[in-house]
Amino acid sequence: MTTFVYDFSHGDKDQRELLGGKGANLAEMTRLGLPVPPGFTITTQACRAYLAAGELPTELPEQVNEHLSALETAMNRKLGDEADPLLVSVRSGAKFSMPGMMDTVLNVGLTDATVSGLADQAGDERFAWDSYRRLIQMFGKTVLDMDGDRFEDAIHRAIEGEGVDTEVDLPVERLRTLVEEFKQLVRQHTGRDFPQDPRQQLWQTIEAVFGSWNSPRARLYRRTERIPDDLGTAVNVVGMVFGNLGPDSGTGVAFTRDPATGTRGAYGDYLPNAQGEDVVAGIRNTVPLTHLAELDSRSYQDLLHTMDVLEQHYRDLCDIEFTIERGRLWLLQTRVGKRTAAAAFIIAAALVEEGTINLDEALGRVTGEQLSRLMFPAFDLSDERPRLATGVAAAPGAAVGAAVFDSQRAVEIAESGTDVVLVRRETNPDDLPGMIAAQGILTSRGGKTSHAAVVARGMGTTCVCGADGITVSADSFTTVDGTTVREGDVISVDGETGAVYPGEVPVKPSPVVAYFETGEVPVGDPLVAAVDRLMRHADSAARLGVRANADTGEDSQRARRFGAVGIGLCRTEHMFLGDRRELVERLVLAEEDADREKVLAKLLEAQRADFVDILAAMDGLPVTIRLLDPPLHEFLPSLTDLEVAAATGSTDQRLLSAVRRMHEQNPMLGLRGVRLGLVIPGLYDMQVRAIGEAAGRLRAEGRDPRPEIMIPLVADAKELALTRASAQQILADIGVEAPIGTMIEVPRAAMTAAAIAEYADFFSFGTNDLTQMGWGFSRDDVEGSFFPRYLELGVFAVSPFAVLDTAGVGRLVEVAVTDGRASRSDLHLGVCGEHGGDPDSIRFFHHIGLDYVSCSPFRVPVARLAAGQAAV
Numbered sequence: 001m002t003t004f005v006y007d008f009s010h011g012d013k014d015q016r017e018l019l020g021g022k023g024a025n026l027a028e029m030t031r032l033g034l035p036v037p038p039g040f041t042i043t044t045q046a047c048r049a050y051l052a053a054g055e056l057p058t059e060l061p062e063q064v065n066e067h068l069s070a071l072e073t074a075m076n077r078k079l080g081d082e083a084d085p086l087l088v089s090v091r092s093g094a095k096f097s098m099p100g101m102m103d104t105v106l107n108v109g110l111t112d113a114t115v116s117g118l119a120d121q122a123g124d125e126r127f128a129w130d131s132y133r134r135l136i137q138m139f140g141k142t143v144l145d146m147d148g149d150r151f152e153d154a155i156h157r158a159i160e161g162e163g164v165d166t167e168v169d170l171p172v173e174r175l176r177t178l179v180e181e182f183k184q185l186v187r188q189h190t191g192r193d194f195p196q197d198p199r200q201q202l203w204q205t206i207e208a209v210f211g212s213w214n215s216p217r218a219r220l221y222r223r224t225e226r227i228p229d230d231l232g233t234a235v236n237v238v239g240m241v242f243g244n245l246g247p248d249s250g251t252g253v254a255f256t257r258d259p260a261t262g263t264r265g266a267y268g269d270y271l272p273n274a275q276g277e278d279v280v281a282g283i284r285n286t287v288p289l290t291h292l293a294e295l296d297s298r299s300y301q302d303l304l305h306t307m308d309v310l311e312q313h314y315r316d317l318c319d320i321e322f323t324i325e326r327g328r329l330w331l332l333q334t335r336v337g338k339r340t341a342a343a344a345f346i347i348a349a350a351l352v353e354e355g356t357i358n359l360d361e362a363l364g365r366v367t368g369e370q371l372s373r374l375m376f377p378a379f380d381l382s383d384e385r386p387r388l389a390t391g392v393a394a395a396p397g398a399a400v401g402a403a404v405f406d407s408q409r410a411v412e413i414a415e416s417g418t419d420v421v422l423v424r425r426e427t428n429p430d431d432l433p434g435m436i437a438a439q440g441i442l443t444s445r446g447g448k449t450s451h452a453a454v455v456a457r458g459m460g461t462t463c464v465c466g467a468d469g470i471t472v473s474a475d476s477f478t479t480v481d482g483t484t485v486r487e488g489d490v491i492s493v494d495g496e497t498g499a500v501y502p503g504e505v506p507v508k509p510s511p512v513v514a515y516f517e518t519g520e521v522p523v524g525d526p527l528v529a530a531v532d533r534l535m536r537h538a539d540s541a542a543r544l545g546v547r548a549n550a551d552t553g554e555d556s557q558r559a560r561r562f563g564a565v566g567i568g569l570c571r572t573e574h575m576f577l578g579d580r581r582e583l584v585e586r587l588v589l590a591e592e593d594a595d596r597e598k599v600l601a602k603l604l605e606a607q608r609a610d611f612v613d614i615l616a617a618m619d620g621l622p623v624t625i626r627l628l629d630p631p632l633h634e635f636l637p638s639l640t641d642l643e644v645a646a647a648t649g650s651t652d653q654r655l656l657s658a659v660r661r662m663h664e665q666n667p668m669l670g671l672r673g674v675r676l677g678l679v680i681p682g683l684y685d686m687q688v689r690a691i692g693e694a695a696g697r698l699r700a701e702g703r704d705p706r707p708e709i710m711i712p713l714v715a716d717a718k719e720l721a722l723t724r725a726s727a728q729q730i731l732a733d734i735g736v737e738a739p740i741g742t743m744i745e746v747p748r749a750a751m752t753a754a755a756i757a758e759y760a761d762f763f764s765f766g767t768n769d770l771t772q773m774g775w776g777f778s779r780d781d782v783e784g785s786f787f788p789r790y791l792e793l794g795v796f797a798v799s800p801f802a803v804l805d806t807a808g809v810g811r812l813v814e815v816a817v818t819d820g821r822a823s824r825s826d827l828h829l830g831v832c833g834e835h836g837g838d839p840d841s842i843r844f845f846h847h848i849g850l851d852y853v854s855c856s857p858f859r860v861p862v863a864r865l866a867a868g869q870a871a872v
């Protein structure tokens, strides 16, 4: 018989797959002896079974009932007992945290019959009725799929009618009628009464939580976070403890370090006399956690102690959800907390410093994505600027965009190409599409743990929340001094300081980029110091070298400063643009050898100067120069333009007929790469000569140029053999040596790598073309057309042009590596496609034994980090 239910005392933190993150960590805290209310977890396996069959597994009811009895014993209360009812929460929890995505229902077990028993037991009627109205509200929203606004509106009417500030101040009689109103809303919506049987409440909620795995917003969140769709969620049933029992009760969220800056200490938000979801929803404004020291110093000390225990145990920043019930601390959740990119580096380095983890582990605590985020510019605030408002700096970055007040509008305007900042009073999961589309998010309510803050941090989007100086309406916001900002007005949102400015604030470069440029660590800059520490370790651990793709001396210099150990791809096509286009035209039109040679001589001169520049910038380091790759007609006027001109009689007829002759239906599969070299007399010879002469010249000056000649688009060994032979002849005539290799970018080349390797000193995998030809996807066309649908259908979880498809294209690479090395053991192997800058792909390249990756200069630090991470 399958075990579908685990008591908290029977699991541990490593069972996230089965128990979900929340369940596994509740079990871990229980094992640690921390004060967790009793409870049990229904596994993700039960969820998967439910989703597959459309009904609950038959064994489940009995297993749940057994654990429920145990829970009743532990809590010394019975579900549905009119004198002293047990209440439970029913909480979703998947393997990966999905903030606000799945749903939780508190106070399950309250009915017309049990509510007064609860009131008597607590000695607090207001509390009992407040709990009951919360149950109906959450049950209505989560289980019955009702519009939450209907409940909120009823609450607001009650608050206004009573002339009080918040629902906490509603008198008991009004709460009773509110409950009646809520029940009426349920009846109107479903045609049935709110269930008065606690077990029915429980089972309906369990099914709803399972079902919510497939809600559109859960799917959307998973897609943006690349979480697989088939994991399912666990359900935790937890005995209720109450933070809404009066001023000596409350609920909060705590972090063992500041998730925004990484600074050590107790951070968080606390809300007296409240139940958990009040804090997360950002509905009421919280107080900083440190205020708890004054409100209830004993609980605060307990909390600090617990935070210490958890940090020591998880050896990382933990975030904690807790409740205080009449002066007694209860823990309801913990996990290794999300953090900003800067905090990730600072915390990892600090934990090394504190002796908690070693440098290898520290490398695993940061991501390339975080490093690249730190390389973005920030606002330049050297001039005093008036602010529109100040809120909580919830997720860093500098966002500039048109203010937009609705999620759907944000998506539309962003799609039209305008940067937007989404402004909301508070966000909820329905705002997710707009949050994804926006450069920045601004809310007027909620703290660092509000929905807006959590989601924005996860997505790496700038966010300022809780800017309570602004009043947000459906289509504008107004500041304290009466300024109104409407849709389309540009604002700047500073995720570092929480400031909101009118108009566009200029940005300044990132200190991390300055560090990479200069190698200097400014005194007292913990972020740069942390980056430096981890980068040095990554470099010392890495086996893969990181080169850059660069075509100019300037780019090469930057790549070198960023730590590139060579150029892995120097394209030569831009060297045929501009003024030189005319030379290409003449080359194409040349009818006599003498004409052609004249043109080639001119090109030779220009190319030689280009190569001198680059080889000088990379003195002592390898520079892989790719001979001309694109179809020649890319350098000629377009056929349409020429035909239009011909109609008015002003066209060079020879050019027109040449362009007609060269026109191709499918140029990416046409006359390009090595085919050009074999078909256009003198073209590749000229390029090889330019490289050889540039190297010869530098060598004569006492320098150390290291060119490597790369032949693109080879599909057959013979193509390479012919090209190589003439290149070698030319180099020998000049008296310089250079390795000659090829790109592996046509599937046939990968499959015939053994033969090709006989004529190659190196292979460089051109994974863009290899992906394009491997999948049969035209890269320029498909990403914007059917890829979104493919992602939705789960054909792949991420574009294969962004992250290497290891199962298919990666196999081609592996075959070529194995066969190539078998025929030539000293074959040098690298990658020069976009994938060379992607951390996941880099890990794969490390494992299949490549020697280097090559990526754009700006990406070099990320690739260095990834190369180090792959090696530890």
Ligand code: ADP
Residues within 6 Å of the ligand: 037, 088, 089, 090, 091, 092, 099, 100, 101, 102, 104, 106, 238, 239, 240, 241, 242, 243, 251, 252, 275, 276, 277, 280, 321, 322, 323, 332, 333
């Ligand atoms: P989420 O995953 O959205 O954070 P949770 O399941 O953690 O949802 O529930 C939200 C909040 O509800 C918790 O942080 C906690 O404050 C409160 N809560 C959940 N279960 C209980 C319980 N048994 N007793 C008291 N409060 C609870």
Ligand code: MG
Residues within 6 Å of the ligand: 321, 333
């Ligand atoms: Mg939670």
Ligand code: MG
Residues within 6 Å of the ligand: 712, 745, 766, 768, 769
């Ligand atoms: Mg290519």
